[in-house]
Amino acid sequence: MEKATGTGLIRHLPVLLAAFLLSGCGLDTAPILNPKGPIAQAERDLLFTAIYVMMIVVIPVFILAFLFVWRYRASGGKGKYTPDWSYSAKIDALIWLVPALIVATLGYLLWTTTHKLDPYKQLASSEQAIEVHAIAQDWKWLFLYPEYGIASVNELAFPSERPLALKITSDTVMNSFMIPALGGQIYAMAGMTTRLHLIADEPGQFTGRNTMYSGNGFADQHFQTFAMTNEDFDTWVQKVRSGGTSLDAAAYAVLAEPSVAHSVEYYAQYKADLFETILAKYASRPAHTSQMADQ
Numbered sequence: 001m002e003k004a005t006g007t008g009l010i011r012h013l014p015v016l017l018a019a020f021l022l023s024g025c026g027l028d029t030a031p032i033l034n035p036k037g038p039i040a041q042a043e044r045d046l047l048f049t050a051i052y053v054m055m056i057v058v059i060p061v062f063i064l065a066f067l068f069v070w071r072y073r074a075s076g077g078k079g080k081y082t083p084d085w086s087y088s089a090k091i092d093a094l095i096w097l098v099p100a101l102i103v104a105t106l107g108y109l110l111w112t113t114t115h116k117l118d119p120y121k122q123l124a125s126s127e128q129a130i131e132v133h134a135i136a137q138d139w140k141w142l143f144l145y146p147e148y149g150i151a152s153v154n155e156l157a158f159p160s161e162r163p164l165a166l167k168i169t170s171d172t173v174m175n176s177f178m179i180p181a182l183g184g185q186i187y188a189m190a191g192m193t194t195r196l197h198l199i200a201d202e203p204g205q206f207t208g209r210n211t212m213y214s215g216n217g218f219a220d221q222h223f224q225t226f227a228m229t230n231e232d233f234d235t236w237v238q239k240v241r242s243g244g245t246s247l248d249a250a251a252y253a254v255l256a257e258p259s260v261a262h263s264v265e266y267y268a269q270y271k272a273d274l275f276e277t278i279l280a281k282y283a284s285r286p287a288h289t290s291q292m293a294d295q
């Protein structure tokens with residue numbers, strides 16, 4: 001029998017450490033670290049740059065912390081014993097100047113990149129963007145394709161050759177729209193419109209989700225995103241048209257009822273002003289609404 005559980009833990013430390021380190025292999029599938037579009041790529045580069053810049057302080061601090069303990073130890077240390085020492089201008093300058101420079105560098109980087117990656121900014125492309133309206137519900141996402149007159153639930157398809165221009169609102173509490181592999185994140189708010197522009201490098205399947213806690217069904221509120229070739233997308237549109245029902249006012253009322261892990265649904269048609277109707281439901285604060293909805 002082990003007397004103290006503490007020793008048991010320490011004995012297993014190498015195993016625990018190995019398990020922790022080896023779990024890093026799973027990072028291959030982490031979408032933020034493996035971006036599938038230029039926006040996500042730029043965001044990942046910024047994240048890594050910020051980490052490297054911060055290491056300029058973090059690494060010396062850890063090394064020196066151990067070094068000082070060793071050098072100034074009571075038995076056999078080499079450090080000079082100076083109990084009355086209180087101030088060094090050199091050390092003071094170093095420990096304030098370096099972090100100040102880092103904060104300035106990070107500030108500059110974040111400021112410029114934030115403007116460069118403005119989610120409202122249209123993406124440069126030889127292809128015309130595909131417009132999709134996304135509506136957050138409890139606990140699912142409804143996508144309207146105004147160009148094609150079709151709609152889908154919990155499935156977002158678009159051609160990888162074209163930029164994706166999203167117009168987002170909520171028919172419930174505040175949600176947050178994000179497709180980690182493609183980058184960007186923007187809030188979905190009732191009575192307001194937000195925009196997000198994304199682009200996929202090549203065909204692929206990515207998970208999108210609500211990243212803002214919104215109640216019971218939140219954990220299952222994700223959807224599949226399919227970046228397709230132009231031909232596959234045309235086939236998909238045909239599939240939705242032929243297999244879908246009509247999203248009229250009655251059907252919408254049923255869909256808007258809270259449901260968890262809602263299955264994929266297709267609608268061959270919807271009322272053209274559905275997005276505006278949903279926005280108008282929450283128009284009790286007209287100034288804010290019109291200001292944001294016009295963008």
Ligand SMILES: [Cu+2]
Pocket residue numbers: 189192292
């Ligand atoms: Cu708002």
